[in-house]
Amino acid sequence: MDQHDPDTHAASEPAHDAPKPWEIVLPEEGATEDLGLFLAEFLLPGDVVALSGGLGGGKTTLARAVIRELAGDPGLEVPSPTFTLVQPYTGRDGRSIVHADLYRLRSADELIELGFDEITESAITLVEWPEQLPPRDGPVLTVDLSLRPEFGEGSRFARIDGTGGMRARIERARAVRGLLVRAGWDLAERAHMQGDASSRAYQRLTNPDGTSAVLMISPPRADGPPVRDGKPYSAIVKLAESVHAFVAMDRALRALGFSAPRIYGEDLDEGLLILEDLGSEPVVEGGAPRPERYAEATRLLAKLHATDLPAVLPVAAGIEHRIPTYDREALLFEAELMPEWYAPAIRGVALSPEARAEFLDLWAQALEAAIPARPTWTLRDYHSPNLIWLPNREGLERVGLIDFQDAVLGHPAYDVASLLQDARVDASAEFELRLLGLYARERRAREPGFDVGAFATAYALLAAQRATKILGIFARLDRRDGKPGYLAHLPRIEGYLARNLEHPALSPLRAWHERHLPGLVSAAPPA
16 A cells, blocks of 8 residues: 555647557457457546447447456347447446447437436447547547458458547557566456555456466656646655666565565566565454564564665666655655645644744754664555565565555664554554564664664654654545545544654654644544
């Protein structure tokens, strides 16, 4: 789970860079059906598939293949809707599908009488004879089919294009198909997996022999608009903008003996990876930590942090990834999300410019005590959703690691706080203290000069910064992005922040909260 929630902005499609339409020969009806299965992979609610071409060109054959795939029923009856004009279906995931044939449509007014816009607004709509449709603003996939006997009896020629972001989806789907073929996973069934709060998507691949892998779709992210000093959000908070960072960190972690997933196939330009499937066995049970598993995850961090680690990692031949520094600018910008989003949206407090300026000034002073003498890899989302238990392995290799592409060079205390103050896990203060002691003992065993006191101060500071950031992000996910489910975690995070603010190093910030957000400071820490 990515708790950085980057602003994502689709890149425009300059005319001179626009890809050419995809043209393909379909030698027989089975090839037309295969094309339908392929197109169904990337269709979304609200999409329109405009199927044009003369009589006998294969429009209904193609539409039938798409609908059967979306419905998950290879034998589904899909008659041509020539006389009904519109025929609805329900997909296997509950999505609405509409098949329309507008050959007999006399005027656009008939579409209004049919309630066409209402029926298709949130559906995947396949339209034969789309010339009758009025102009549309949303994504449109255009498929022009024609008989081409010069390529063989029964052959058809397809010309595929799209608008409204559809072209990029077509090219990405073709890249996915090519990677699956090259890596030997082209016969695998593909099932969508629950993703995170980012723009990445995941699919579980299952081969006929039962072996599985994970397809990660993480296209390069275009810079968003500048938000401060001419820099976009992702640049300020040091978020990875391509899959290169994941590949570099994955191989580096595996080289250290940790259980990051093996990479079975990659397309770096398109942001596609086929990864080892580590499974889904969690390190928690019933919303609470499993002590043995959390202990191993803590020991893993102690080993990682005691190791001298490089700042530049290889990605591929001639390509390197430089791990960015988790600097004060990034930490302060993240902390500022709390007064910007959480205070007004959740607490109903509109902070004055003076109060916000004081907040940032106090944080800038506090973070001086969290500057590491020797920065280490900070995986940044080292918490229960990204830790997978591998019972068939030994020692630290039982802790499977995922979602580390946003790793930075920072203080070792940050990832320890991510683990022990998980936004989704009820961990008592006593349990937290016990594992902090385990971490300190493990570090001292590897580094006799490890300064426990300095680490404890940095831990309180960075745990407070992280809680502050997450309060802002979760409030933003609710108010801006319409994702209220994250609000359920706020009481737990508020409790963590209240606990951290008890540390003497944070007393000025605690006083600020008492003046401006007293209800937050008095939040009861988790039991």
